[in-house]
Amino acid sequence: MDSTISDPTSSDPTAGPATDRTPLHSTAADGVKIVVVGGFGVGKTTMVRSVSEIRPLNTEETMTQAGLGVDENGEVDAKNTTTVAFDFGRITLNEEMVLYLFGAPGQQRFWFLWDRLFAGTLGAVVLVDTRRVEDSWYAIDRLEHHGTPFIVVRNNFPGATHDLDELREALSLADEVPLIDCDARDRESSKRVLITLVDHLYTMSTQGSTS
Structure with missing residues (x-):
């Protein structure tokens, strides 16, 4: 399967998302819906922003005193905004297939x-901050409940702990669930995450068709 994610907006791999909306190809025939989930402040909005080829729709609002005791920021005390609905972005996979990316709010x-x-x-995609591994358990539980295929991604925050083997054990991940590193701020790193997920979905579909 050709899982190359095209970048019609920039030849610079470190560039951020497009400042202007990129028209959808007239040849686009299929849409793929992907969600990014995880705990509060784990980097979901950042990932959608870094990889989207259009200016992402987001619903971040400034945190206020009303959120004290409700939205616990714990290890992310520098965070002063929060997603109150969901983020939305778009990535062209090839001339016929488009990926629609939704970032879910992390607060309980x-x-x-x-x-x-x-x-x-x-x-x-389940994003994990290894300083707060327990915040990822609910996301994994709900995905398994729905039977939704997923990969787990360690977002590399400063001061992060646990190597990937330790993280797999802490989350009780099955061997067949991909577990990788990323920097959600970096476009190329976020693209690799999505390519890993697409490859995982393709592998699962081919295994299912031959079983």
Whole structure:
């Protein structure tokens, strides 16, 4: 399967998302829905922004005193905004296939949105901050409940702990679930995450067709 993600907006791999909306190819025939989930402040909005070929739709709002005791920022005390609905971006996989990317809010009070967001989803990325591994358990549990294929991605924050083998054990991940590193701020790194997921989905589909 050709899992190359095209970049019509920039030849610079370190460039951020497009400042202007990129028209959808007239040859686009299929859309693939992918969700990015994880705990509060784990980098979901950052990943969608870094890789989207259009200016992402996002619903980040400034955190206020009203959120104290409700949205615990823990190890992310420098964070002063929060997603209150979901993020949305778009990536062209090839001339006929487009990937639509949704970033889910991480706060527990918004978890009721997740089940609806998972409807029609082909696969998911679970972002993990190893300083707060337990924040990822709910996302993995819900994806397994829905039978949604997923990969797990360690976002490399400063001061992060646990190597990938330790993280796999801490999350009780099956061997067949891909587990990789990334820097959600970097476009190329985020693209590799999506390519890994697409490859994983393709592998699962071919295994299913031959079983």
